Amino acid sequence: KQEVTQIPAALSVPEGENLVLNCSFTDSAIYNLQWFRQDPGKGLTSLLLIQSSQREQTSGRLNASLDKSSGRSTLYIAASQPGDSATYLCAVRRPTSGTYKYIFGTGTRLKVLA
Amino acid sequence: DGGITQSPKYLFRKEGQNVTLSCEQNLNHDAMYWYRQDPGQGLRLIYYSQIVNDFQKGDIAEGYSVSREKKESFPLTVTSAQKNPTAFYLCASSPQGSTDTQYFGPGTRLTVL
Numbered sequence: 001k002q003e004v005t006q007i008p009a010a011l012s013v014p015e016g017e018n019l020v021l022n023c024s025f026t027d028s029a030i031y032n033l034q035w036f037r038q039d040p041g042k043g044l045t046s047l048l049l050i051q052s053s054q055r056e057q058t059s060g061r062l063n064a065s066l067d068k069s070s071g072r073s074t075l076y077i078a079a080s081q082p083g084d085s086a087t088y089l090c091a092v093r094r095p096t097s098g099t100y101k102y103i104f105g106t107g108t109r110l111k112v113l114a
Numbered sequence: 115d116g117g118i119t120q121s122p123k124y125l126f127r128k129e130g131q132n133v134t135l136s137c138e139q140n141l142n143h144d145a146m147y148w149y150r151q152d153p154g155q156g157l158r159l160i161y162y163s164q165i166v167n168d169f170q171k172g173d174i175a176e177g178y179s180v181s182r183e184k185k186e187s188f189p190l191t192v193t194s195a196q197k198n199p200t201a202f203y204l205c206a207s208s209p210q211g212s213t214d215t216q217y218f219g220p221g222t223r224l225t226v227l
Contacts, residue, residue: 004156032214043118043204043218044157051214089156093214101172102216104149104156 002027004092006105013080014113021075021108023090028068031093034102035064035075038087047088048075080112117141118219120205125224127192127199135190135222137205144209146188147216150174151202160203163188192224200226 003026013019023033032051036044048057048064050073056065063076073090087109091102118139127133137146145164149157159172163182177196182188188207192199202223206216 009154034215036218041202041221041223043120043220044206044216045218046215049214091157101159101162102157104158106154106156 002030002092002094002103004090004103004105006088006090006108008108009106010109010111012111012113015080015082017080017112018076018078019080019110021077021088021110023073023075023105025071025073025092025103028071030068033064033066033073033090033092035062035073036089036091038089038107040087044089077110080110082112082114085111118205118207118217120203120219120222122222123220125222127224127226129226130194132191132193133224135192135203135205135224137188137190137219138186139188139205139207139217139219140186141207141209141217142185143207143217144185145207146182147206147208148172148178148180148188148190149204149206151204151221157204160190199224 005024034049035047038044050057050066061078066073087107089107091104093102121136147162148160151157158174160178161180163169169180169182179191204221205219208216
């Protein structure tokens with residue numbers, strides 16, 4: 001059974017720091033992995049999607065890497081800003097054809113201090 | 115303005131009552147999903163639908179029911195059989211041909227009094 005873990009559960013950093021969020025999954029047979037951002041009391045916004053054949057994806061100050069063999073993904077945020085404060089969730093998609101189900105991690109709650 | 119809407123934003127229910135949460139999308143997406151989010155936990159899939167008039171149980175379907183009579187709408191009913199319904203409920207959709215990215219609504223917070 002696929003399980004997705006995110007450590008740490010919460011993180012507080014001063015503005016301007018580069019930081020890394022971690023995501024681990026127990027079954028390396030995944031279709032893709034996605035990172036989401038969730039603001040308090042709101043829905044999720046997709047940040048980056050990495051297909052199983054890819055090693056990383058970049059968007060602006062965000063870079064996500066994927067190492068399927070070790071069951072790990074990292075989300076790197078460069079030069080963090082107070083506006084980056086949110087909960088970040090990773091999710092892996094099961095490889096079963098015809099289904100579109102994601103398994104979500106518990107999230108890392110990030111606070112960037114001004 | 116394309117997107118997913120959920121209503122109401124906050125919902126209060128007495129024990130023993132059924133309530134229905136609304137989810138509407140104008141993105142012309144074929145697939146729609148309902149998730150439940152509890153504090154300190156990840157999202158868990160309740161039901162999903164890949165096409166009109168068809169839907170499948172997710173990981174925690176007990177105590178919930180859905181319908182998909184129209185492409186745009188995927189309402190979720192929380193029945194009295196759901197033992198612990200207080201949670202944040204999220205609806206999402208994705209295009210059939212490109213199901214990688216799911217687009218989420220703003221959520222409904224349900225509280226049982």
